[in-house]
Amino acid sequence: MPGKPAPTIAVRTRKLGRRALSATIGLALLTGIGSGWPWFGPVQAQGSDKIVVAGGVITEVLYALGLRDRIVGVDSTSQFPPEALKDKPNIGYVRALSAEGVLSLKPSLIMLIDGAGPPDAVSLLIESGVRIARIADGLTPEGVATKIAAIGAAVGAAKPAAGLAAQTTARFGELAGLRAKLPAKKRVLFVLSLQSGRALVGGRNSSADAIITLAGGTNVASDIEGYKPMTDEAIIAAAPDLVLMMRNSSAHNTTPDELFALPSFSQTPAAAGKRLVHMDGLYLLGFGPRTPFAARDLMAAIYPEVTIPQLKTASTP
Amino acid sequence: MAAASLSGLIAGRRRIGLLVLAGLALGCLLLAIVAIGQGAIAIAPGRVTEILWARLANDTPLLEGRDALVVLNIRLPRVLLGLLVGAGLAVSGALMQGLFRNPLADPGLVGVSAGAGLAAAATIVLGDRFLTGTLMKLPFAVLPFGAFCGGLISTLALYLIATRGGRTSVATMLLAGVALGALSGALTGLLAFVSDDKQLRDLTFWSLGSLGGASWSKLSAVAPIILPLLLTMPLLARGLNGLMLGEAEAYHLGIPVQRIKALAILLVALAVGASVASAGLIGFVGIVVPHLIRLSVGPDHRLLLPLSALGGAILLVAADIAARLIVAPAELPIGIVTAAIGAPFFLWLLLRRAGGSLDV
Numbered sequence: 001m002p003g004k005p006a007p008t009i010a011v012r013t014r015k016l017g018r019r020a021l022s023a024t025i026g027l028a029l030l031t032g033i034g035s036g037w038p039w040f041g042p043v044q045a046q047g048s049d050k051i052v053v054a055g056g057v058i059t060e061v062l063y064a065l066g067l068r069d070r071i072v073g074v075d076s077t078s079q080f081p082p083e084a085l086k087d088k089p090n091i092g093y094v095r096a097l098s099a100e101g102v103l104s105l106k107p108s109l110i111m112l113i114d115g116a117g118p119p120d121a122v123s124l125l126i127e128s129g130v131r132i133a134r135i136a137d138g139l140t141p142e143g144v145a146t147k148i149a150a151i152g153a154a155v156g157a158a159k160p161a162a163g164l165a166a167q168t169t170a171r172f173g174e175l176a177g178l179r180a181k182l183p184a185k186k187r188v189l190f191v192l193s194l195q196s197g198r199a200l201v202g203g204r205n206s207s208a209d210a211i212i213t214l215a216g217g218t219n220v221a222s223d224i225e226g227y228k229p230m231t232d233e234a235i236i237a238a239a240p241d242l243v244l245m246m247r248n249s250s251a252h253n254t255t256p257d258e259l260f261a262l263p264s265f266s267q268t269p270a271a272a273g274k275r276l277v278h279m280d281g282l283y284l285l286g287f288g289p290r291t292p293f294a295a296r297d298l299m300a301a302i303y304p305e306v307t308i309p310q311l312k313t314a315s316t317p
Numbered sequence: 318m319a320a321a322s323l324s325g326l327i328a329g330r331r332r333i334g335l336l337v338l339a340g341l342a343l344g345c346l347l348l349a350i351v352a353i354g355q356g357a358i359a360i361a362p363g364r365v366t367e368i369l370w371a372r373l374a375n376d377t378p379l380l381e382g383r384d385a386l387v388v389l390n391i392r393l394p395r396v397l398l399g400l401l402v403g404a405g406l407a408v409s410g411a412l413m414q415g416l417f418r419n420p421l422a423d424p425g426l427v428g429v430s431a432g433a434g435l436a437a438a439a440t441i442v443l444g445d446r447f448l449t450g451t452l453m454k455l456p457f458a459v460l461p462f463g464a465f466c467g468g469l470i471s472t473l474a475l476y477l478i479a480t481r482g483g484r485t486s487v488a489t490m491l492l493a494g495v496a497l498g499a500l501s502g503a504l505t506g507l508l509a510f511v512s513d514d515k516q517l518r519d520l521t522f523w524s525l526g527s528l529g530g531a532s533w534s535k536l537s538a539v540a541p542i543i544l545p546l547l548l549t550m551p552l553l554a555r556g557l558n559g560l561m562l563g564e565a566e567a568y569h570l571g572i573p574v575q576r577i578k579a580l581a582i583l584l585v586a587l588a589v590g591a592s593v594a595s596a597g598l599i600g601f602v603g604i605v606v607p608h609l610i611r612l613s614v615g616p617d618h619r620l621l622l623p624l625s626a627l628g629g630a631i632l633l634v635a636a637d638i639a640a641r642l643i644v645a646p647a648e649l650p651i652g653i654v655t656a657a658i659g660a661p662f663f664l665w666l667l668l669r670r671a672g673g674s675l676d677v
Contacts, residue, residue: 073646092647095515096522098529100391101646103383104357115515118522120530128386206514226513 049155052102054094055113057288058135059084061151064289065160073105075116079282080290099124111154113137139210139287141172148289164289171292171313172214178299178308179216186302188217189240189270192227194254197262201230207285212244214291215298232264241269242302246281253278277301334620337613341627345400345634352396352634357645358387369393395531398539399634402528402596405543405588407629408550410603411610411621412581415557417487423604424589426494427582428471430600431501433593434524436467438505441519442512460523461538461594468590471497476582485578487564525650526597528637535595542591546584547626553581554618561616601655602629605663612666632659 052073053059059078062071071084075094078084091102094113099121102110110130114137116122126132133154138147145165152161190208192200202208203224212219220238221230230238243265245254256274259265270276279301283294292311300308354365368388371379379385409424417426424430440463475497479490509520556577559567568574592599610624636654643649 076647089646090644092644093522095518096527096648096650098357098641098646098648100387100641101357101648103387103391104359104646106383117519118527118530120532120535124391124530124532127390128383227517228510 049109050105050107051109051111051155052091052105052107053078053111054091054097054102054116055111055135055137056080056094056282057137057147057286058111058113058151060282060286060288060290061148061161061164062155064164065152065155065157067155067157070155072107073102077282080286097121097125099128103128103130109133109155111135111151137287139207141169141214144172144287144289144291145169147287167313168289168292171311174311174313175214175292175295175299178296179214182216182299182303182306185216185218186241187220187239187269188212188215188242188244188302189220189235189238189268190244192246194245194259197264199230199235199264200227201235202227207287208244210287211284211291211295211298214295215302217242217298217302232262235264236267239269242275242277243268243270244277244279244284244298244301246284247278331617331620334614334617334624338620338624338627341624341631345627345631348631348634348638349396349400352399352638353388353392355638356387356392356641358384360384360388390532394533394536395528395637396634398531398536398595399528399637400630401536401540401543402592402599403602403629403631403633404547404626405592405629406599406602406633407606407625408546408622409585409589410605410629411607411618411625412553412557412585413603414607415560415618415621416578416581417491418561419491420608421604422491424585425498425600425603426491427585427589428475428494428497428501429468429586429589430593430598431498431505432471433464433468433590434598435471435501435505435508437464437523437593437597438508438520439463439467441523442508442516461535464594465542465590468593469586471501472582472586472590476579484575485582487578522650523597524652526599526652526655527640527648527650528596528633529641529648531595539591539595543588546588549580549584550622550626551619553577554622557581557618557622596651599633599652599655601652601659602632605659606632609659609663609666612670 049070050072051062051067051070053062053071054075056075056077056079059071059074060080062068063081063084068084068087071088073089073091074084075091075097076085077094078088089105091097091105094116095118097116097118102121102125107130109132110125111133112122113135116134122132133150135147135150135154136143138144145168148165148168149158149161152158152164190202190206190212192202192208194200201221201224202212202219203226204219204222206226208227209219209222220240224230243259247253254276256276259276260271260274265271277298279294279298283290284298286294296308296311353369354360354362364384365388368379368385370376371385372389380389406424410422413422413424413426414420416422437460440460444459475490475493476485478493479485479487509517512520556567556572556574559570559572560574560577562570564574589603606628607621607625610621610628614620614624632655633651636651636658639658640649640651640654643654
C-alpha cells in the first residue's frame, strides 16, 4: 500500500519451548552484532534452500532471478510465469493457507507476502521453526524496487535482485518521462466485476488506482475506497473515457457491445468509441518487475492517438 | 402423544439406541485415530503412535523434529477441536429443537451465530482502525474473544426480550431470534461494504469455517466452555422429555421448566459462541445431526443428546479429514465439506422413510 514504511524482511528462527527461544534470541543477538542488525539480520539462504511461496509477485521475482529450481510450492495467485502453477504443488489461496500442507512440502524457507494468512496458520508455521521471510507489498515504483530487493535478500540473491530492482526503477523512470509528454489526462474506470449489470469498481488505495495513475490516467472512482460497487448514476457522472477490465482466461469476457448496452455505461464518453480494454489481471495489478511494461501498455491503450514507444530498457521480462 | 405410549416407544427403542451409542462411540474413536494419522505430511501409523506414546511417557528426544511437531501441535489439537466443536454444535442443536419443540430450531436461532458473526466481522473490518499498540499484535486473540462476547451478548439480549415475569416464552424468543439475526446480518453486510479488498476476503473465508490453526492454547480456551454442556446433558434430558408433552404438562409433572430453559440457553450460547470463535461459522451440523439421530433412534433425549454429540463429532472430524486431504497441500473451508458429506446422507435417510416426515 502506498505511504507505508519501507518493507523489511523479518527472517525469524524460532524453536519450540521458551528455553530454546531465549537461546535463539541470544544467538541471534550475537550473530546480529556481526551483521550490523540488532535481531533479525537477513539470513543468507543456502543454494539448496527449498522455498514455499505465498504471493504471486514473489514467485514472479524468484523466476526472474533464475531461482525456479529452489521453489517447492506456490500459492494459487502465482500465475506468472504460467508454468509455475503447473510445475509446482499448489498450496491454495494466499489468505487460506494450511500449515500442515505447507510443511508437507518440507520447505527450509517460507516466503509470505503481506496479508498471507490466516494468522493462526502463520503462527503454526513460525512455531515449526522453518525460516519465514515476510515481504511487504508496495504499489509505488519505490515499493516495487524495495520488494524485489527484500525478496532477493531473503533467498541469498541480494546482488542479482539489486540489479533487477535497479533495472525496474530505471524502467519506471522512463515511464515517468513518457507520462510527462502525455496530453490532457484521460478518465479511466476500472471494473473488477460486472454482476448482473452491477459494477464493482477500483477506488483509491487499490492496485487498480495505482496502475491507472502510473499509466498517466485519472481514476474516476477515486471517491470510493478500495473495490466497491458503484451506482449507475455515479458511473454516468464519473464520465470515464475508457473502461478497463481484467481479461478472463477461462470464461466469457464482457464485450464492448454488452457493456455499453447497459444504461449506466451507455451514457459515458467511453461508449461513443466503445472504449473497453481488457488486460491480464496479474500483469496489470501484480506490482512486480513487469509493472512498468504493464503501465506502458495501459498508457498505449488509454492514449491510442499518441505514439507510446516501447520501454527502451526492455529486455523482455 | 400420550405419556404412556411415549414411554412405551422409548423402551422399545432403547436397545437399538444403546447399540447405536456403542457403535458411534467406537466409530468416533477409530475416526479420531485415522484423523491423527492422515494429513498432507505422510507419517507412518507406527511413527504416529510412537510420537503419541513418547508424549505420554515424556520421552523428550523423540519429541523433536517435524513429525512430532505436526502430530502433537497441528493434528492432535485439530482433531480434538473437531471432536469438541462437532459435539458442541450437534448437542446445541438437539437442545434447541427440544426446547423450542420445533424441528427447525438450530443454535443460530438463539442469535449466537449471528451475534458472533457480527462481532467477528467488526473485529476484522474495524480492528485495524481501533486496535493499537499491543492489541494489534494479537489480532487472533481479539477475534475469537470478540466473537464469543458477541454471541453471548446477543443471546442475553434475546433472553431478556423473551422473559416476562420470570417466564421465558420460547415462541417470542424464536421470533425475536429471527429479527435479531436479520439485524446482525444487515450490520455484517454493512461492515462487508465498508471493508477493503483484504478484509472482505478474510471475512468470506472466516464465514466458511475452518479447523485450521487449531492449537493447544486455543483448545484450552474452548474446552472449558464446551465441556460443561456435554457433561450437563444427562441432567437436561429428562426435563426435555417432559417438555415434549407441553410446558404446562411438564410443569405439573414437577419439572423445573424455567430453570431448564435458562440453563439450556446459557449452555448453548457458551458452547456455540466458543465454537464460532475457534472455528468460524460452521452451519449444518447443529440442525441436521440431531435429525439424523432422531430418525434412527427416536426422540428420547437420554439417547438423543449423547448420540448427537458423537454424531456431530464424527461428522466434523470426517469433514475435516476430507477438507485437508482433497486439495492438499491446500485446504478447503470445512463448511463446504460438512454440507457436501452430510446433506446427501440426510436426504437419503429422509427419502428412505415413507412420507419423509420430520416430526419430533
